Amino acid sequence: MPKPLLSLLLALCGAWLVSAFSAHLDPYYLDVLIGVGINIVLAVSLNLIAGHTGQFSLGHAGFMAIGAYAATAVSLFLGPLLIGDFPTPGGLAESTLFFAALVAGGAAAAVAGLFVGIPSLRLRGDYLALVTLGFGEIIRVLLQNFELLGGALGLNGIPPYTTPFWVIAAAALTVFVVGCLVNSTYGLGFRAVRDDEIAAAAAGLNPSRYKVVAFTVGTFFAGIAGALFGHFKLTITPAGFDFTRSIEIVVIVILGGLGNTLGVILAAVLLTLLPEFLRPVAEYRLVLYAALLIAIMLLRPQGLFNFSVRRPAAPRV
Amino acid sequence: MTEFLQQLVNGLSLGAIYALLALGYTMVYGVLRFINFAHSDVFMVGAFAGLYLAPIVPSGSILGGILVVLGAMMVCALLGALIERFAYRPLRSAPTLNVLITAIGVSLLLQSAGQLSFGAAPRAFPAVFPARALSIGGLDFSSNQVVVLLVALILAVALRFVVFRTKMGSALRAVSQNPRAARLMGINNDVVIRFAFLLGSGLAGAGGVLYATNYPSIDPFMGVLPGLKAFIAAILGGIGSIPGAALGGLLLGLVETFVSGSEYSTYKDAIAFALLILFLIFRPAGILGKTRVEKV
Numbered sequence: 166m167p168k169p170l171l172s173l174l175l176a177l178c179g180a181w182l183v184s185a186f187s188a189h190l191d192p193y194y195l196d197v198l199i200g201v202g203i204n205i206v207l208a209v210s211l212n213l214i215a216g217h218t219g220q221f222s223l224g225h226a227g228f229m230a231i232g233a234y235a236a237t238a239v240s241l242f243l244g245p246l247l248i249g250d251f252p253t254p255g256g257l258a259e260s261t262l263f264f265a266a267l268v269a270g271g272a273a274a275a276v277a278g279l280f281v282g283i284p285s286l287r288l289r290g291d292y293l294a295l296v297t298l299g300f301g302e303i304i305r306v307l308l309q310n311f312e313l314l315g316g317a318l319g320l321n322g323i324p325p326y327t328t329p330f331w332v333i334a335a336a337a338l339t340v341f342v343v344g345c346l347v348n349s350t351y352g353l354g355f356r357a358v359r360d361d362e363i364a365a366a367a368a369g370l371n372p373s374r375y376k377v378v379a380f381t382v383g384t385f386f387a388g389i390a391g392a393l394f395g396h397f398k399l400t401i402t403p404a405g406f407d408f409t410r411s412i413e414i415v416v417i418v419i420l421g422g423l424g425n426t427l428g429v430i431l432a433a434v435l436l437t438l439l440p441e442f443l444r445p446v447a448e449y450r451l452v453l454y455a456a457l458l459i460a461i462m463l464l465r466p467q468g469l470f471n472f473s474v475r476r477p478a479a480p481r482v
Numbered sequence: 483m484t485e486f487l488q489q490l491v492n493g494l495s496l497g498a499i500y501a502l503l504a505l506g507y508t509m510v511y512g513v514l515r516f517i518n519f520a521h522s523d524v525f526m527v528g529a530f531a532g533l534y535l536a537p538i539v540p541s542g543s544i545l546g547g548i549l550v551v552l553g554a555m556m557v558c559a560l561l562g563a564l565i566e567r568f569a570y571r572p573l574r575s576a577p578t579l580n581v582l583i584t585a586i587g588v589s590l591l592l593q594s595a596g597q598l599s600f601g602a603a604p605r606a607f608p609a610v611f612p613a614r615a616l617s618i619g620g621l622d623f624s625s626n627q628v629v630v631l632l633v634a635l636i637l638a639v640a641l642r643f644v645v646f647r648t649k650m651g652s653a654l655r656a657v658s659q660n661p662r663a664a665r666l667m668g669i670n671n672d673v674v675i676r677f678a679f680l681l682g683s684g685l686a687g688a689g690g691v692l693y694a695t696n697y698p699s700i701d702p703f704m705g706v707l708p709g710l711k712a713f714i715a716a717i718l719g720g721i722g723s724i725p726g727a728a729l730g731g732l733l734l735g736l737v738e739t740f741v742s743g744s745e746y747s748t749y750k751d752a753i754a755f756a757l758l759i760l761f762l763i764f765r766p767a768g769i770l771g772k773t774r775v776e777k778v
Contacts, residue, residue, distance in 0.1 A: 299755035451594030458587035
C-alpha cells in the first residue's frame with residue numbers, strides 16, 4: 166500500500182480511537198483538540214494557495230464563512246426535513262446529514278474560490294493580497310445584509326455535530342489531498358508557477374490553470390473547516406470571519422514556513438495551544454503575536470520549522 | 483438639489499481625509515513598491531496624539547487646532563521613520579511578500595499596543611477647532627468640514643511644492659522612477675525612503691486629527707477601514723501618482739457618501755472593495771497611472 170494512503174488510514178483509525186474513548190477524556194482537551202484540527206485544515210489549505218503556488222491570499226476567513234453558512238443552512242434548514250426533528254445522536258442519519266453539510270460547505274466555498282481565482286490570473290503579489298482581502302470583506306458585508314441567514318446577528322442553535330472524529334478525519338484528509346497533489350508530477354507545476362511564472366509558461370505549463378486549481382482546492386477545504394467550526398461553536402456571525410481571522414491563518418502558514426506542510430501543521434498546533442498557555446497574560450497576547458510575526462520575518466523568513474537549506478533570495482534592485 | 487449639494491459637501495470632506503492617507507500610501511509604494519499596511523495605524527496614533535495634545539493647547543481656537551494638527555504630524559512622522567528604520571530597512575533585499583507580512587505585523591503591533599496603552603473602549607475626541615454650525619443657501623454643514631477641506635488643501639499644496647520644487651522632492655521622484663539609476667546619480671536611497679516615510683506618516687497624522695474632529699469617537703482599531711479605503715483610493719487614482727491619490731480619495735469619499743445616503747447604505751463597505759476589484763481587473767494602472775508592460 167502506498168505510504169500516504171497508509172498514513173491516511175492510520176490517522177482515520179486514530180480518529181476512531183479518540184472518538185471511541187472521548188467519553189473518558191477531559192472535555193476541555195477535546196475542545197482544544199477540535200480547535201487545533203480546524204486550524205490545521207485552514208492552514209494546510211491556505212498553504213496550498215500561498216505556500217506551494219505563491220498566490221498570497223488574505224481572504225481565507227471569507228471562504229470559511231461561506232462554508233460555515235452553507236453547511237449550517239443544510240443542517241439547520243434541510244436537516245429537520247430530511248431526518249426528522251429528533252434523530253438518534255451520533256446515528257447513521259445524523260452522520261450522513263453532517264457529511265452532506267460538510268460537502269455542501271466545501272463546494273460552496275470552492276465555487277467562490279473559483280471566482281476569486283480568476284482575477285488572480287491577472288494580478289500578483291500585494292495586489293492579489295488586496296483583492297482577496299476585498300473579497301473576504303465583501304463576503305462578510307453580503308452575509309451581514311442577508312436576512313435569510315440571520316443578517317448581522319448570525320445563526321444560532323446549530324446542532325453540535327462536530328466531534329473529534331470528524332475534525333481529525335478532515336485534517337487527515339486535507340493533509341493527504343494537499344500532500345498528494347503537490348508531490349505528484351502534476352503538482353510540480355504549482356511550485357514552478359510560484360518560483361517563476363514566466364519561466365513556467367515558457368516551459369509549456371499553463372500558470373492560469375494551476376492557480377485556479379490551487380484556489381479551488383484550497384478554498385474547498387477552507388469551506389469544510391468553516392462547516393466544522395460552525396457545528397462546533399453552534400453559533401456563527403459574519404463578524405466572526407473578518408480580516409483578523411484571515412490574518413491568524415496567514416500567521417500560522419508563515420510561522421510554519423511557506424510550502425512546508427509539516428511545519429505548517431506544527432505551527433497550527435503551536436499557535437492554537439499558545440493562547441491557552443498565555444491565558445494568564447491574555448491582554449499581552451496580541452502584542453506578542455504581532456511581535457512574533459515581525460521577528461520571524463526579520464530573523465527567520467523561511468519559517469520556524471523549516472530546516473531545509475534554502476537558496477538565499479536573489480538581491481533586489 | 484439641496485440634498486445633492488449637501489451630500490457633495492459631506493463627501494468632499496470625507497474624501498479629503500482619504501486623500502491625505504492615500505498620499506502616504508502612494509509615496510511609500512512609489513519608492514518601495516509595497517503596501518504599507520501599518521499606515522492606517524499611524525493614522526490612528528495621529529488621532530490619539532491629538533487627544534493627548536488637546537488639553538495643553540488653547541481649546542476651541544484656530545491656533546490650538548493648528549498646534550494639535552502640527553503636533554500629531556510630528557509624532558506620526560517620527561513613528562513612521564522609526565517603523566521604516568527597524569521593520570522595513572532590514573528587509574530591503576527580501577522578497578515583497580516578506581515585507582508585506584512584516585507590514586501586517588507592524589499594523590497588528592500598533593493596534594494591540596494601542597489597545598494596551600489607550601484602552602479598547604472608544605474615547606471622545608475634544609473639539610480642537612472652534613465648532614460652529616453653518617448654513618449657506620439651505621446647506622447645513624459644520625465649520626469642522628470646512629476646516630478639514632482647508633487643512634487638506636493646504637497640505638496637498640505644500641506636498642506638491644515639496645515634491646516638485648525641492649531638491650529632496652526630485653530625489654524622491656527619481657528613486658520612485660528607477661532606484662538603481664538614482665543611486666548612480668549619487669542619491670542616497672535610504673535617506674529618500676526615510677523622507678517618504680516622514681512625509682507620508684506626517685500626512686496620516688494630520689488625517690487622523692481631522693478624521694477625529696469630524697467623527698469624534700476614537701479607538702485603537704479606528705484606522706483599519708479608513709486605511710484600507712485610502713489604499714483603494716490610491717489604486718483608483720493610480721498608485722505612485724500624487725495627483726492620482728488626491729483624486730482617488732475625493733472620488734471614493736463622494737461615492738461612499740452618496741451610497742450611505744441611498745437605500746443601499748449597509749453595502750457601503752462592500753462597494754469600496756467592489757470598486758477596487760473592478761479597477762484592478764480592468765484598469766490596474768488607475769485613472770492617472772501609466773500602464774506598464776511587464777518585461778522579463
